Amino acid sequence: MKCRHCKTEVTNSFLDLGSSPPSNAYLTQQTLYKPEKWFPLKVMVCDNCWLVQTEDFADAHELFDADYAYFSSFSSSWLSHAERYVESMVERFSLNQNSHVIEIAANDGYLLQYVKANNIPCLGIEPTQSTAQAAREKGIEIVGEFFSVALAERLVSQGHQADLTAANNVLAHVPDINDFTKGFSILLNKNGVATFEFPHLLNLVQKNQFDTIYHEHFSYLSLTSVKSIFENNGLQIFDVEEIPTHGGSLRVFAQRQHTGTHKISDRLISLIEKENNEGVGNLKFYQDYQSKVERIKNDLVCFLIEAKKSGKKVVAYGAAAKGNTLLNYAGIRSDLISFVIDKNPAKQNKFMPGSRIPILAEVNLKQAQPDYVLILPWNLKDEVADQLSYIKAWGGKLVTAIPSLEVSS
Ligand SMILES: [Zn+2]
Incomplete structure (x- = not known):
């Protein structure tokens, strides 16, 4: 390719995880009996x-038939992340009622609601109908299309030139990353700033976060690769922040090439250097990963088989996409993990894609009193450990598989 x-x-x-169904293709009682x-x-x-x-593979378009929408506003920690982002951008770039903010992948308006609350004119781009509708109900204007050069040109012709654009957790999801990026160089004002947040490849590799790999996620981004993509599509990065979301992400700040409005920051230079020193520009950095990931899989599967042999009961917590990558890659089925607990009622009484492990409400955890609870979304480990502290009453222990197998004492 x-x-x-x-x-x-x-x-x-870099890594071969075999094959799996789309990570969000949850099964129902009806579809459980279909291939x-x-x-x-x-x-x-x-x-x-x-x-x-x-x-690339044949029939990739079929991946997206699964009618699933994630509403960002379900997560209170993500909402406060968005609120802090807006506060800090308003202050840093002196945004006011004469500015224009455009968000790509505006979802349900989780972020633009705070822009609107500051009386700053804004516009959202969101192709998923259900989330776009939720944003409109918050009074936010939404264009229901995928972002591209063509859309950027049309928006500019309609007077939508942006002083700030936000694009969080979308860069990795776009198949045509050149066309998508180039769109920002058209959409931005001469002095405008485009920010992008995406999980950092350095964490994926060094913290073994291989379960963040799934089909809908086309790219896994280092600052080195993003810099190259941006420079070839009319954007210049001038600053970067390391932020804790999704197990460690980058927030990059870019301007139109050759405008020079914003000076190159020291932290940009030092992070490029850091990636260089870690070996991001060297094939060796990528070639050891398969064996590291296999070790993690083996440790988890051995643990589950030992637990089973000694008559212990194991369940999992959090029916998230990353859990599906892990379970399907490791070939784990309901004989080793009886069920998965999830707080989201929309997932309860469904089944995990591929592994077909049932998803149940938390009340079932209290009834079953399992010996072990495997936390699938390791990025929320502390939050989940607090929430499940009551399992200690029956001697229950928490388990995480990533970055390496760990069982709570
Ligand atoms: Zn290339």
């Missing part, structure tokens, strides 16, 4: 621009 960014022939494997479509899940690395990317 050709690299999605630089079009070099990509031949180096599922499994798709290859293999990630490659380009040795020219260092973009880590999923391998």
Whole structure:
């Protein structure tokens, strides 16, 4: 295959997770008796621009038939993250009622509601109908399309030039990353700033976060690769922040090339240097990953089999996409994990895709009193441990598999 960014022939494997169904294709009582479509899940690395990317395969469009929408406002920690982002951008770039803010992947208006509350004119881009509707109900104007050069040109012709654009957790999800990025160089005002947040490849590799890999996620981004993509599409990065979301993300700040409005920050220079020192621009950095991931899988599967042999009961917590990657890659089924607890009523009484493990409400955990609870969303480990502290009463223990197998004392 050709690299999605630089079009070099990509031949180096980064990680092969076998195959799995789309991570959000939860099964119902009805669909449980039908076959599922499994798709290859293999990630490659380009040795020219260092973009880590999923391998192309036939029928990829079928992945997105699953009618599933994630509403950002369900997460209170994500809401407060958005509120703090807006406060800090308003202050740093002196935004006011004469400014214009545009968010790509505006979801249900979780972020723009705070822009609107500051009386700053704003516009959201959101192709998913159900979430777009929820944003409109908050009084936010939404364009219901995918972002591209064509859409950026149309918006500019309608007077929508942006002083600030926000694009959180979307850069990695777009198949045509060049066209998407180029759109921002058109949409931005001369002095405008575009910010992007995405999980940092350095954490994926060094903290073994391989379960953040799934089909809908086309790219796994380092600052090195993003810099190359941006420079080839009319954007210049001038600053970067390391933020804790999703197990460690980057927030990059970019301006239109050759405007020079915002000076290059020291932290940008030092993070590029750090990636260089860690080996991001060297094939060796990517080649050991498969064996590290296999060790994690083996440790977890051994633990579950030992637990089973000694008559212990194990359940899991959090029916999230990353749990599906882990369970399907490791071949774990309901003989080893009886059920998964999830707080979201929309997932309860459904089944995990592929593994077909039932998803139940928390009350079932209290009834079953399992010996072990495997926390699948390890990024929320502290929050979940607080919430489940009552399992100690019956001697229950918490388990996490990533970055390495850990059982609470
Ligand atoms: Zn490339």
